[in-house]
Amino acid sequence: MDTMEINNSEALPLLSLNHVSLLCRSVWDSMRFYEEVLGFVPIKRPSSFKFNGAWLYNYGIGIHLIENPSMEDFDTIVEPRPINPKDNHISFQCTDVGLVLRRLEDMRMNYVTAVVEDEGNKVEQVFFHDPDGYMVELCNCENIPIIPLSSCSFKRRLSSFIKSAPAKCGFMENAMMESLSMEMLNISF
Known part of the structure; x- marks a missing residue:
């Protein structure tokens, strides 16, 4: 196909x-x-x-x-699989990973932590299961900035603020660029 x-x-x-x-x-x-x-x-x-x-x-x-x-x-899932950060999960942004860890410990919940580092930026992640074995992640993911792939430039259409990317970029790269540029416009006004 x-x-x-x-x-x-x-x-x-x-x-x-x-x-x-x-x-x-x-x-x-x-x-x-x-x-x-x-x-x-x-x-x-x-x-x-x-x-x-x-x-x-x-x-x-x-x-x-x-x-x-x-x-x-x-x-x-009848018995929850081991908590694996590379498994399917729903992720929520949080402002205080330490508080999350204390709350999970108080509730006697099993969890796994992970750290992602990129160019001096660090993201703390906490993974755990809901009652049906679906995995949930809480993280401070805003610590790593969203940076579009360097091969995907965009040009601004002055009349509509709609971005377009060269044909060499894929759909996801274009979507990321458009989202990022709209967020930047919102911040700058």
Whole structure:
């Protein structure tokens, strides 16, 4: 199968991540975890849903829990895998990694820490599992700046502030450049 590159297409009009949807064995257990550990707040969900679930919100993102007590039938996580920073995970930015570690220790939760360093910048990461074995990361990732790949320059269209990149850059590089440049414009005004 041929891969089609999207270099010449405009990016979709996406704004941000809206929510993450997770299957869970017990909505109650998962709600308690996301409220008590991560500070999410339950919000109203549409009454038209005919299945047990919950919506939570905070930090500009939602978590939608969908109860499926027979998750074991679908070969999902029964016993949590070892905590592996290179596994699939949801990551949240935090301002105080030390406080996170103290809270997890007070709650007697298992966790793994890691440190990422780049050019003198250091990011502390903390990884742990939710009640269904989904991995969560809390980090101070803002310590490493987002720097576009040097091969991807962009030119500014004066009339619309829309960026375009040369054909040699891929879709993700173009999206990163556009996002970064819009953030820089927001900061400078």
